[in-house]
Amino acid sequence: MTMLIIHGVPLSVHTRKVIIAAIIKKLEYQFKVVIPVVPGNPPDNWNTLSPTGMIPVLQDGDYTLADSNAICLYLDKKHPASPVLPADVRDYGRALWFDAYAGGTIFRHVVHPLFYQTVVNPNINKVATDEAVVYxxxxxxxxxILGYLESQIAGKFLVGNALxxxxxxxVSNFIVYQ
Ligand SMILES: N[C@@H](CCC(=O)N[C@@H](CS)C(=O)NCC(=O)O)C(=O)O
Known part of the structure; x- marks a missing residue:
């Protein structure tokens, strides 16, 4: 099996999704640290690897794929053992919905602004946190957003009875949120 290369940083919620999927599937991977918000950090060929400039990016031999959702679906299809997507079609749709909600709503409107204000601005941009934005x-x-999630969870897992x-x-979002 080709060794997968994951470009990103574990602190990134989207990189973490790919790392967890690889771990669940017992896939061997090598990690290459790319921090897009740090000027000069990404490698020279970064624009070719990541059309948006964002992390994560997966390299599987001569195959390159960006976007955590695309990568997780690709890995699940290529390595069906220990699936991260349910077989039942309705559960499958719901799992994709929560993934979209995590990236498009929780990350964009809660985790990203909080992380940007409290971590990136003071530490990297050397700009003070805008407390009004945080508040x-x-x-x-x-x-x-959290109220909606609370209304959706009935048992141990969000969809069906498996992770x-x-x-x-x-959860990748909540780790950074915390
Ligand atoms: N839809 C993308 C979103 C990726 C994303 O937002 N990555 C963030 C880190 S978690 C990033 O690269 N931010 C740096 C930037 O926007 O330049 C995915 O799921 O992979």
Whole structure:
């Protein structure tokens, strides 16, 4: 089996999804640290590897794929053992929905602004945290988003009775959120 190369940084919620999927599937991978927000960090061929400039990117031999969702679906199809997507078609749709909700709503509207304000701005951009933005996210944005999630979980897992991409994507966000 070709050794997978995952470009990214474990702190990134989207990179973490791919790492967890690889671990669940017992796939061997090598990690290459790319931190897009740090000027000069990405390798010279980064634009070729990542059309958006974002992490993660997977290299599987001569095959390159960007986007955590595309990568997880690719790995699940290529290595069907220990699936991260359910077989049942309705559960499958729901798992994809929570993955989209994790990236498009939780990350974009809660985790990213908080992380940007409290970690990237003071440490990398050397700009003070805008407390009004942080307060606005916590007070006005987060309650509806977390409230929806709370209404959706009935047991141990978000979809069906096994760990899926839905849980992986949501928890990956909560680790950074915490
Ligand atoms: N839809 C993409 C989103 C990836 C994404 O937002 N990555 C962030 C880190 S978690 C990133 O690269 N940010 C740096 C930038 O925007 O330049 C995916 O699922 O892989």
């Amino acid at each position: 606005g996210v916590l007070k006005n944005v987060q309650p509806k 899926t991409l839905a849980d992986i994507a949501i």
